[in-house]
Amino acid sequence: MNTVDQLKQAARRxxxxxxxxxxxxxxxxxxxxxxxxxxxxxxxxxxxxxxxGGLGATTLLLGMNPGPWGMAQTGVPFGATQVARDFLRIEGRPLSTPANAHPKRPIVGMDLERQEVSGTRLWNLMEEMYGSPEAAFADLFVVNHCPLLLLGDEAELEKRSGADAPRPHVGFLRHPISTGGHEVEASHPRLPRGSPAHPPSR
Known part of the structure; x- marks a missing residue:
């Protein structure tokens, strides 16, 4: 089984x-x-x-979970719609809004005009550093520890710091992510403080 097929299997799991x-x-x-x-x-x-997914990356960039204007719309980690279309060459497909989606955050898909800030910054940096996605993904790959879009009653989750900060997306998933023949186990207790799945308190 090649790397792309392994990644698809891991994504489905x-x-x-x-x-x-x-x-x-x-x-x-x-x-x-x-x-x-x-x-x-x-x-x-x-x-x-x-x-x-199959260009031989040896470095894994691990995000936390999607925002409503990025992967939630494009299916791509840090996937602001403009960079997903223009830099990553993702072709838009019809998407449906899940029945339990937040009414203020419908799924528009690749036609969404609002741009996700962190995704725009990340992929613009990759373009600046590498010049092309082929060169970028020969060196690195990007996944999310938890691909769920998590929203509160007022859309964004309440921001609290310290030990009481809600981390509902951390700790309930444990899965192997295959990257070029190596498996990274995305299990938050094994990740150091300050990693995406275990953010600092401040």
Whole structure:
């Protein structure tokens, strides 16, 4: 099995784990709305894996979880719509809004005009450093520890610092992510403080 097929298998396993966790997350009150872009935007995510997952990357960039204007719309980690189209060459496909989505955060897809800030910064930096996605993905690959979009009643989750800060997306997933023959186990207790899955208190 080649690297791209391994990545697709890992993504489907992760997606299934997320689907199983959604009802519990919403019922617990930790979040009001939890939706899975690996389900409704799989047509985009699969393109991302097909195009860029098999170029031999040896460095993994690990994000935390999607924002409503990035991967939630494009199925691509840090995937602001403009960079997903123009730099990553993802072709837009019709997407449907999940039944449990936040009413203020509908799924527009690749036609969304609002741009996700962190995704724009990341991929613009990759373009500046490498010049092309081919060169970038020959060196690195990007995944999210948790691909769920997690929103509160007022859309964005309440921001709190310290030990009481809600981390509903941390700790319920454990899966192997295959990158060029190496597996990175995205299990938050094994990640150091300050990593994406274990952010500092401040």
């Amino acid at each position: 992760l997606s299934a784990a997320c689907d199983e966790a959604i009802a519990g997350l919403e019922a617990s009150g930790a979040v009001a709305h939890a939706t899975n872009p690996l389900d409704y935007a799989w047509a985009h995510h699969e393109q991302f894996l097909d195009l860029w």
